[in-house]
Amino acid sequence: MSGFRVGDSCDTPGCQGSFENERDCSCHIRPPCDGCVEPLLSCSECGRDPNDEATSCA
Ligand SMILES: [Zn+2]
Ligand SMILES: [Zn+2]
Secondary structure (H helix, E strand, O other): OOOOOOOOEOOOOOOOOEEEEOOOOOOOOOOOOHHHHOOOEEEOOOOOOOOHHHHHOO
16 A cells, blocks of 8 residues: 555646545444445545555565
8 A cells, every 4th residue: 555645735836726535424324334445546736646556566
């Protein structure tokens, strides 16, 4: 996992957005839900997924 979390500022140069969780929380049904345990992050402005680059590590 990367160090990015929900609410962190986007690291794309010039982007003013912040990362949000694309997954819906269903903790009211079965906590902790996948959305909270393994959030799917994307920038609110540019849509960047900070975890997309995890493959660069050989
Ligand atoms: Zn949840
Ligand atoms: Zn962004």
